[in-house]
Amino acid sequence: DAGVTQSPTHLIKTRGQQVTLRCSPKSGHDTVSWYQQALGQGPQFIFQYYEEEERQRGNFPDRFSGHQFPNYSSELNVNALLLGDSALYLCASSTAHRAGGTPYNEQFFGPGTRLTVL
Amino acid sequence: QKEVEQDPGPLSVPEGAIVSLNCTYSNSAFQYFMWYRQYSRKGPELLMYTYSSGNKEDGRFTAQVDKSSKYISLFIRDSQPSDSATYLCAMRYAAGNKLTFGGGTRVLVKP
Numbered sequence: 270d271a272g273v274t275q276s277p278t279h280l281i282k283t284r285g286q287q288v289t290l291r292c293s294p295k296s297g298h299d300t301v302s303w304y305q306q307a308l309g310q311g312p313q314f315i316f317q318y319y320e321e322e323e324r325q326r327g328n329f330p331d332r333f334s335g336h337q338f339p340n341y342s343s344e345l346n347v348n349a350l351l352l353g354d355s356a357l358y359l360c361a362s363s364t365a366h367r368a369g370g371t372p373y374n375e376q377f378f379g380p381g382t383r384l385t386v387l
Numbered sequence: 388q389k390e391v392e393q394d395p396g397p398l399s400v401p402e403g404a405i406v407s408l409n410c411t412y413s414n415s416a417f418q419y420f421m422w423y424r425q426y427s428r429k430g431p432e433l434l435m436y437t438y439s440s441g442n443k444e445d446g447r448f449t450a451q452v453d454k455s456s457k458y459i460s461l462f463i464r465d466s467q468p469s470d471s472a473t474y475l476c477a478m479r480y481a482a483g484n485k486l487t488f489g490g491g492t493r494v495l496v497k498p
Contacts, residue, residue, distance in 0.1 A: 273430070302484050309395070311475050311488030312431065325485050359430055363484060376484065378423075378430030 271296070273362050273379035281385045282350050290345040290382045294362030301343040302376060303335060304359040312359055318343050319365055350386045357381040390414050393476055393489030402498050406463035410476035410489045413457065417478035417487070420452050422461045425473045425491065434474075435461070466496045 274293045282288050294301050300319045304312035314327035318337035337343045341362075347354055361376035393410045400406055408422075419438055423431035435450045437443045437459075443450045451460040463470055476489040 300484060302486075304486075309490070311391075311393070311477075311490045312486070314485045314487070317484045325483050327485065361430075361486075374484075375433055375436070376486065378432070380428070380430050383428075 273360055273377050275358075275360050275379040275382050277382060278380070279383045279385075281387065283387050284350055284352060286350050286386075287346065287348045288350060288384060290347075290358050290360075290384070292343045292345070292360030292362075292379060294341050294343070294360075295377050298362035298364050298377070299341050300363045300365050300374075301337060301341065302361045302363070303343070303345045304361065304378075305329070305354075306357040306359055306381070308356070315345070347384075352386050355384060355386045357383050388413065389490075390487050391476060391478060391489040394492055395490055397493040397495055399495045399497060400466055402466060402468060402496055404466050404496075406461075406466045406470065406494055406496070408461045408463075408474050408476075408492050408494070410459050411457055412459075412478055412487075414478075414487075415454070415457065416480055418481040419479040420450070420459050421477040421479070421486070422448075422450055423475040423477060423488075425475060427472075431475055468496050468498050470494065471496050 302317040303315040306312040317325040321337045359381045360379045363374045363376045421436040422434045425431045440454045447464045449462045473491040475491045477486040
């Protein structure tokens with residue numbers, strides 16, 4: 270089991286550009302969430318995708334958008350990049366179906382994509 | 388004021404000591420309380436989760452939740468140098484996937 274994978278590992282962009290980050294969920298998972306983690310800070314929730322639709326969204330502007338594909342993989346797009354968008358972008362996957370009646374569905378995190386905006 | 392507050396540290400302890408970590412929060416609607424460990428340049432890894440109030444033990448790790456005080460703790464017994472990492476507390480409502488994280492505490496266990 271490869272776990273959650275993300276690509277690319279690192280990315281350098283300039284202000285105003287657009288970027289696309291990719292995530293493949295853990296095998297058997299159908300839900301993907303994206304988080305932004307600035308240096309020295311905890312992750313902040315961007316949004317969650319399930320059944321190819323955005324289900325929950327955090328306090329991020331419309332410059333942040335996403336997509337989920339039929340194979341459950343997901344993309345995060347950021348337009349009009351700002352210096353403040355420099356961060357580690359984390360993808361987490363989980364399943365909407367609770368195994369064995371467990372009320373909590375653990376989110377497994379990928380290694381992240383480090384985005385630097387110059 | 389942030390919803391979840393966590394001392395950033397760093398917290399430096401000798402090998403074998405007990406590491407004590409804590410978070411406070413303001414939103415009484417949180418129902419699930421998690422502790423994640425994050426090594427440098429890696430994604431967070433779930434250590435423990437607790438539903439509502441109470442204690443939970445798993446090996447060297449003990450998690451405590453006091454909802455009346457809006458305070459959660461993680462204790463690491465017999466700490467090892469491999470425990471050196473950033474520890475993040477996180478919380479979630481009963482429904483949905485959104486995790487609200489603290490800022491993380493950096494822990495250094497010295498041999």
